[in-house]
Amino acid sequence: MLLHVCCAPDATVPWPALAEEGYDVCGFFYGRNIHPEAEWRRRAEAVETLASVMGARALLGDYEPSRWLGETSAFKDEPERGRRCALCFRLQLREAAEIAARGGFECLCTTLTISPHKDPALINGVGAKECRGLGIEWISRVWRKGGGFRLSVQRSRELGLYRQNYCGCAYSFRGSGEKCQ
Numbered sequence: 739m740l741l742h743v744c745c746a747p748d749a750t751v752p753w754p755a756l757a758e759e760g761y762d763v764c765g766f767f768y769g770r771n772i773h774p775e776a777e778w779r780r781r782a783e784a785v786e787t788l789a790s791v792m793g794a795r796a797l798l799g800d801y802e803p804s805r806w807l808g809e810t811s812a813f814k815d816e817p818e819r820g821r822r823c824a825l826c827f828r829l830q831l832r833e834a835a836e837i838a839a840r841g842g843f844e845c846l847c848t849t850l851t852i853s854p855h856k857d858p859a860l861i862n863g864v865g866a867k868e869c870r871g872l873g874i875e876w877i878s879r880v881w882r883k884g885g886g887f888r889l890s891v892q893r894s895r896e897l898g899l900y901r902q903n904y905c906g907c908a909y910s911f912r913g914s915g916e917k918c919q
């Protein structure tokens with residue numbers, strides 16, 4: 739399985755849970771939406787640290803922030819959780835599905851649904867749609883259920899993983915008084 743990892747703290751629950759279910763999990767950090775570059779580096783390092791704790795691999799997407807900014811520019815003035823975020827999920831999961839197909843993975847899942855600030859039905863719908871036609875099975879999960887988010891906070895603390903206080907892009911960085919993880 740390829741596991742789309744939005745950030746290491748959010749993966750601390752899904753990754754071991756999927757491994758326990760019997761999946762051979764490889765992480766994929768998209769990261770193109772992250773601003774600034776130093777923040778991307780910190781998050782990428784945290785993903786690699788978690789992969790090594792899991793005894794597994796993690797792939798890092800190419801860091802091309804100007805490409806992401808161009809693709810989302812029509813929605814630059816949208817509030818968080820609006821149309822820009824829906825497009826951002828689509829871009830992330832499209833890339834993950836393409837990497838999965840090229841890499842010979844059988845299925846794809848995401849850590850995004852652990853966030854109490856994101857819509858799991860939307861995310862699972864986008865994931866399933868992006869997998870369709872590529873021969874990849876979408877594994878639908880809602881990780882925040884049953885206290886999943888709280889557990890991820892606790893685990894990332896125990897592992898000493900870097901935990902950000904904004905979702906990731908330049909827009910959320912500016913408004914990082916409001917947490918969206």
Ligand code: SF4
Binds near residue numbers: 818819823824827905
């Ligand atoms: S706030 Fe988060 S989900 Fe929304 S566009 Fe920015 S990085 Fe993507």
